[in-house]
Amino acid sequence: xxxxxxxxxxxxxxxxxxxxxxxxxxxxxxxxxxxxxxxxxxxxxxxxxxxxxxxxxxxxxxxxxxxxxxxxxxxxxxxxxxxxxxxxxxxxxxxxxxxxxxxxxxxxxxxxxxxxxxxxxxxxxxxxxxxxxxxxxxxxxxxxxxxxxxxxxxxxxxxxxxxxxxxxxxxxxxxxxxxxxxxxxxxxxxxxxxxxxxxxxxxxxxxxxxxxxxxxxxxxxxxxxxxxxxxxxxxxxxxxxxxxxxxxxxxxxxxxxxxxxxxxxxxxxxxxxxxxxxxxxxxxxxxxxxxxxxxxxxxxxxxxxxxxxxxxxxxxxxxxxxxxxxxxxxxxxxxxxxxxxxxxxxxxxxxxxxxxxxxxxxxxxxxxxxxxxxxxxxxxxxxxxxxxxxxxxxxxxxxxxxxxxxxxxxxxxxxxxxxxxxxxxxxxxxxxxxxxxxxxxxxxxxxxxxxxxxxxxxxxxxxxxxxxxxxxxxxxxxxxxxxxxxxxxxxxxxxxxxxxxxxxxxxxx
Amino acid sequence: xxxxxxxxxxxxxxxxxxxxxxxxxxxxxxxxxxxxxxxxxxxxxxxxxxxxxxxxxxxxxxxxxxxxxxxxxxxxxxxxxxxxxxxxxxxxxxxxxxxxxxxxxxxxxxxxxxxxxxxxxxxxxxxxxxxxxxxxxxxxxxxxxxxxxxxxxxxxxxxxxxxxx
Numbered sequence: 283x284x285x286x287x288x289x290x291x292x293x294x295x296x297x298x299x300x301x302x303x304x305x306x307x308x309x310x311x312x313x314x315x316x317x318x319x320x321x322x323x324x325x326x327x328x329x330x331x332x333x334x335x336x337x338x339x340x341x342x343x344x345x346x347x348x349x350x351x352x353x354x355x356x357x358x359x360x361x362x363x364x365x366x367x368x369x370x371x372x373x374x375x376x377x378x379x380x381x382x383x384x385x386x387x388x389x390x391x392x393x394x395x396x397x398x399x400x401x402x403x404x405x406x407x408x409x410x411x412x413x414x415x416x417x418x419x420x421x422x423x424x425x426x427x428x429x430x431x432x433x434x435x436x437x438x439x440x441x442x443x444x445x446x447x448x449x450x451x452x453x454x455x456x457x458x459x460x461x462x463x464x465x466x467x468x469x470x471x472x473x474x475x476x477x478x479x480x481x482x483x484x485x486x487x488x489x490x491x492x493x494x495x496x497x498x499x500x501x502x503x504x505x506x507x508x509x510x511x512x513x514x515x516x517x518x519x520x521x522x523x524x525x526x527x528x529x530x531x532x533x534x535x536x537x538x539x540x541x542x543x544x545x546x547x548x549x550x551x552x553x554x555x556x557x558x559x560x561x562x563x564x565x566x567x568x569x570x571x572x573x574x575x576x577x578x579x580x581x582x583x584x585x586x587x588x589x590x591x592x593x594x595x596x597x598x599x600x601x602x603x604x605x606x607x608x609x610x611x612x613x614x615x616x617x618x619x620x621x622x623x624x625x626x627x628x629x630x631x632x633x634x635x636x637x638x639x640x641x642x643x644x645x646x647x648x649x650x651x652x653x654x655x656x657x658x659x660x661x662x663x664x665x666x667x668x669x670x671x672x673x674x675x676x677x678x679x680x681x682x683x684x685x686x687x688x689x690x691x692x693x694x695x696x697x698x699x700x701x702x703x704x705x706x707x708x709x710x711x712x713x714x715x716x717x718x719x720x721x722x723x724x725x726x727x728x729x730x731x732x733x734x735x736x737x738x739x740x741x742x743x744x745x746x747x748x749x750x751x752x753x754x755x756x757x758x759x760x761x762x763x764x765x766x767x768x769x770x771x772x773x774x775x776x777x778x779x780x781x782x783x784x785x786x787x788x789x790x791x
Numbered sequence: 792x793x794x795x796x797x798x799x800x801x802x803x804x805x806x807x808x809x810x811x812x813x814x815x816x817x818x819x820x821x822x823x824x825x826x827x828x829x830x831x832x833x834x835x836x837x838x839x840x841x842x843x844x845x846x847x848x849x850x851x852x853x854x855x856x857x858x859x860x861x862x863x864x865x866x867x868x869x870x871x872x873x874x875x876x877x878x879x880x881x882x883x884x885x886x887x888x889x890x891x892x893x894x895x896x897x898x899x900x901x902x903x904x905x906x907x908x909x910x911x912x913x914x915x916x917x918x919x920x921x922x923x924x925x926x927x928x929x930x931x932x933x934x935x936x937x938x939x940x941x942x943x944x945x946x947x948x949x950x951x952x953x954x955x956x
Contacts, residue, residue, distance in 0.1 A: 314930075315935075318930075447847075447856060449843045449844075449846040449847045449850065450843075450847060452839065452843040452846075453803065453840055453843035453844060453847065456836050456837070456839045456840040456843060457840055459832075459833075459836045460810055460814075460833045460836045460837050460840065463814075463832055463833040463836070467817065467829035469825070469826070469829065470817070470825070470828075470829040472817055472829050474814065474816065474817050474829055474830060474833065475810070475813050475814060475833060477813070499881070503874060503877065503878070506873060506874065506877055507870045507873065507874055673909065673911075675904065675905060675908055675909025675910075675911065676905060676909065676911065676915070676919065678877075678904065679900060679901050679904040679905060679919070680919070680923065682881060682884075682900070682904075683897055683900065683901075683923060683927075686884065686885060686888075686893075687893065687927060687931065687939065690893075690939065690940070691931065691935075691937050691939075694937065694938070696885070696888060696889065696940060699885050699888070700885060703881060703882065703885055707878060711799070712799065714795075714865065715792075715795060715796055715799055715858050716856075716857070716858060717799075733832045736832070737826050737827055737832070738826075740826050740827055741825075741826035745821055745826075745827075
């Protein structure tokens with residue numbers, strides 16, 4: 283009961299006129315920053331952090347939380363509209379969001395993303411309020427072995443359920459992981475894979491460079507070729523009636539939204555995991571549990587709802603280790619943590635006792651920000667649809683310019699823009715031969731985490747791989763991942779038996 | 792298509808081997824007290840890439856994948872010209888950023904793309920060629936404080952910095 287009282291007080295703080303104003307401005311700014319390919323919540327929060335030093339800490343964090351939420355929504359916008367993930371957290375949203383937009387259902391996908399994000403935010407705030415302290419303990423039990431097991435599971439879902447050519451999927455995952463290893467080796471600090479001694483490789487290959495290259499440049503080249511450069515991207519329409527019917531359609535997605543919220547929240551709790559693996563796993567789970575897994579990747583509304591609810595739930599979840607333990611769960615929370623230290627607030631277990639107004643003000647403002655982001659997002663849908671209806675010979679150069687500027691902005695290095703162009707063109711050539719591109723982008727996102735968790739586990743176990751199987755949590759996760767890896771083999775055997783005449787068929791599953 | 796499939800597999804196999812060799816610049820074995828060497832993770836993954844590429848090659852030679860049975864050309868002449876034109880324009884745009892900066896390259900790219908590829912009216916083309924850099928300037932340089940490369944046009948922006956920053 284005491285917690286509810288505290289939460290209500292938090293709402294009173296969040297609804298003060300000044301704070302409410304900051305929430306609305308923050309959501310709107312965040313929405314646009316998130317919708318830019320190349321810029322995500324991290325950039326928004328980082329860039330506007332200094333602005334917050336002129337207001338009291340509680341208002342400051344409310345403003346940043348609003349930017350955070352706005353940017354999470356915005357990331358989905360560019361995923362759906364342009365097929366370019368605006369941030370790593372929105373990678374999984376492109377898988378079905380983009381096909382929906384191509385089919386002329388961009389408005390439905392946008393509504394789905396907004397409603398799912400709202401659901402994710404709501405569920406996670408309830409979970410946060412009710413189970414904050416015990417969950418922090420469970421998350422702490424997750425060591426490096428468990429994290430690596432989760433990574434295996436994420437890749438396993440792609441092999442087992444991807445439906446693409448198996449060796450090509452393997453290749454795609456592996457090249458993504460190798461590219462993620464470029465730069466300085468985290469443990470020894472030595473430079474590695476510095477191609478041609480070009481200094482630009484020292485800071486590694488940012489996943490955005492690959493993602494914008496493949497989904498921006500490569501995707502547009504693909505569209506230009508298949509449409510001869512003439513047609514519109516999608517025959518989108520929008521009306522109040524369509525939005526209302528889209529809202530009704532969302533009722534059918536309740537299961538995947540709730541599932542996504544729980545998965546996202548829990549993965550978000552894990553220190554150093556955050557919203558990106560959360561949304562990817564939620565997508566995998568939704569696909570696994572679906573009666574019709576083949577429709578995923580072709581414009582299934584659940585494929586938008588699950589990852590979007592998960593990434594918002596995870597963003598609330600990742601606040602928990604930051605506040606209680608001082609361990610940020612995502613790059614964005616790391617910056618928030620930096621802000622808190624500057625504001626003179628010390629993260630740690632005492633924060634919940636000493637700074638109740640701040641903690642619950644933050645939680646409540648996350649909730650208020652969530653609501654405003656939903657409203658703003660739905661209000662902006664006609665604008666987004668209007669952009670989609672521009673002729674493709676106008677839209678294509680606009681997207682190319684966005685890609686170039688967006689590829690430059692995060693590191694401010696033209697080297698990355700060239701690399702992005704290279705990835706875009708080679709990705710396009712590979713895609714023409716049915717090499718799946720999504721696993722590569724996921725692998726470069728998850729690569730650094732996979733490597734450090736693998737190396738830490740092996741260090742602790744002195745090189746024995748048994749550590750992944752013996753531990754009570756990682757063991758079962760690894761077992762499920764292995765099953766997924768072997769699934770295509772079982773399918774192939776079954777198919778062979780069923781159709782004895784056709785000895786081998788390339789496209790298993 | 793069959794030739795492209797085979798060539799892609801060969802190119803990717805060679806690239807994988809190169810990555811293995813490149814990774815081996817760092818220790819790939821077990822270092823006592825430190826765990827696996829810095830090169831081990833990319834080395835073994837690149838080895839996996841090589842195996843996958845060879846697997847793809849074998850399947851392509853045996854004609855298992857749909858692409859390796861297809862006799863359609865990888866590019867037909869019409870799309871080859873179009874794609875070549877677009878890629879060329881992109882390379883020129885990024886290249887010209889080094890010289891004339893973003894605010895020179897963006898208008899040129901818009902004029903080329905909208906006029907030559909899209910055949911839009913001069914009014915529309917000019918509107919985008921001027922509007923896009925203006926919006927870019929206000930969003931990135933003023934709102935977000937991200938300076939974009941300007942090449943030799945840098946001094947032209949000093950008065951704008953004075954007004955807005």
